[in-house]
Amino acid sequence: MILKNGTILRNDKMELLDILIEDGKIKKIDFDIQEENQEVVDLSGKYIVPGAIDVHTHFDIDVGIKSVDDFISGSIAAACGGTTTIIDHPGFGPRGCSLEYMIDKYMINAKFSHIDYSFHGVVQELNENTYEELQKLKSRGINSFKIYLTYLYKQNDYEIITLFEYAKRLDMIVAVHAENDSVIQYFKEKFQAEKKLDITYHSHSRPNDVEAEAVCRLIKLANIINYEKLYLVHISTKEAMEQISIAKLEGKKVYVETCTQYLYLNNDNYLKQDAIKYVLSPPLREDKDIKSLWENLRKGNIDIIATDHCGFSLNQKLKGNTNFLNCPNGIPGVEERNLIFFSEVLNGKMSVKEYLDLLVLNPAKIFGMEKFKGSIDVGKDADLVVFEKIENILDEEKLHSKSKYSCFNGFKLLSKIDKTYLRGDMIVNSGIFLEKSPKGKFIERN
Structure with a gap:
């Protein structure tokens, strides 16, 4: 052809x-x-x-509430948005399960995908088997795994630095959800006691420095053992980017991802009648944060724009309508991302190089797919x-996520x-x- x-x-x-x-x-x-x-x-x-690559999706995830997008609807949405490869972040498995447990499960689920796919491992509990299990993931062609600083299986500093050491030996990428769990829990308990439970307090429960502190700590811990493949997912704040900028100026190697929503949507959305649509973590920020992200994108301090696609229906989201703590966190976005940023190329806000680097080439390079993906080359x-x-006009009624809504409508x-x-x-x-x-x-x- x-x-x-x-x-x-x-x-x-x-x-x-x-x-x-x-x-x-x-x-x-x-x-x-x-x-x-x-x-x-x-x-x-x-x-x-070239087909875009989204290195941060959550298809078929169960967080106590199961997302509406599986690998069928999610991959159709991706394809219709010009994304041809994803790397999915599986959810947590049962307590005590091996690192391969969720990968094996997702391998079965993803057989119905209409686009190419890979996975990140997810470390829940550090134990005597973890290093060997990471070796097995690497041998299966999975060169990255994720850890969390919040949620059920959060890692403490000892566990983080141990996992960095393992990753260094195995030449693997550690993707980290960087938020200080103790501060989040403090504010959640405070707001619950004060009966401040409407959607606006979702944002207040995770202030900017919750992310910035965690980012700073991760960079310092990685630097202590000279680990150079730290990957910071969904960075959203000016304060975190300030820490990252300092580290990069000092020659430290750290990969940085942001997402479409953090480049366009601000926390004024939490004052709207349909505020429930916009509940995700990290939350939407202020205009100063959006400005900082665009400035750092131009400076080359951001490597990848992903989506963190995690699709729930509005009925599912409404579980948090009177108490933000009950709202499943996440928004759809795998279809919208490429449509939005290619328009930015055409209107001159984004250069061809920036677009290709952030949506295609860097995802392929950083995550080990450059041999097959990432550019139009022989x-x-x-x-x-x-x-x-x-x-x-981007019309949510014409999109393919089973969420049936779009924050970019x-x-x-x-x-x-x-x-x-x-x-x-x-x-x-x-x-x-x-x-x-x-x-x-x-x-x-x-």
């Missing part, structure tokens, strides 16, 4: 080039490719970008997305997705998902 006359986004520029695809791979990129016996797809006036998987330039867009290809197989055409048997496969990372 030849994709002809499309404008391709590569490196830091747009080029009018053809792409020859054979056996699911990009075989040739050149001007006016002519090959016999090839299907030709004319993409005049359209843009071709030999790479033909994971390609075709955008058509057209002004439109009404956003102005400058393009829409015309086609999505997974390894050369068209799975979205004219913006419509093509009903096919699932073709997603597990991607080994190293």
Whole structure:
């Protein structure tokens, strides 16, 4: 198959080039490719970008309330938003389970995925088996695992530094949810006693320094043993970015992720009638935090924009309507991310290089998929997305998450997705998902 006359986004520029695809791979990129016996797809006036990679999703997660998006609906939403690979964060398993327990479970669930996928391990309890279990994950092509500084299986400083040491020996990435649990619990108990339980107090229970303190501590602990693959998920605050900026200026290596919501949505949303939609952790912040994140993005202090997609229905969210402590934390976003940021390329707010680095190349590089994914280059998987330039409005009724709502509803867009290809197989055409048997496969990372 030849994709002809499309404008391709590569490196830091747009080029009018053809792409020859054979056996699911990009075989040739050149001007006016002519090959016999090839299907030709004319993409005049359209843009071709590499399939986006979302390294932070939560499909099929159970937090006492089960998310509505499984690997079927979640992967369809991703595909229709131009994301062709995810790395999912599994939820916690039963107490005392091995690190492979949830991976094995998710391997079965993900067989129904319409896009490619991998997983992060999740460490619950550090014990005498942890190092060997991490070795097994690494041998299976999973080069990262997540720890939490809050929630049920939070890690203390001894456990954190031990896990950093293990990861250093095994050359693995440690992704960390960085919030100070003790402060969160203090405020939750305080607000409960004072009967301050409406949605606005969700944000107040997790003030900015809850994140900043945890980020600072993690950077210091990693530095103590010279561990250089710390990955900070969903960073949301100016104060945390100040700590990160200092560390990077000092030459310390730390990877930083933020998410779409923290770049656009502020905590004024908690004053709205539909405030329940916006309950997630970390919470939405102030305009000064949004400004700081964009500034640090421009400086190169942020490596990846992910989504933290965790879809619940409004009925599920309404469990917290009179008590924010009962609201499941998380919002959908796997479909919206690429639509929003490609529009920012077209309007000049984001450069081609920034867009490709943050949504595609850095996710592939950092998490060990660069051999197959991350750019439009000969030999790479033909994971390609075709955008058509057209002004439109992001409409939650047209999205595919079973959440049936979007926190980005009404956003102005400058393009829409015309086609999505997974390894050369068209799975979205004219913006419509093509009903096919699932073709997603597990991607080994190293």
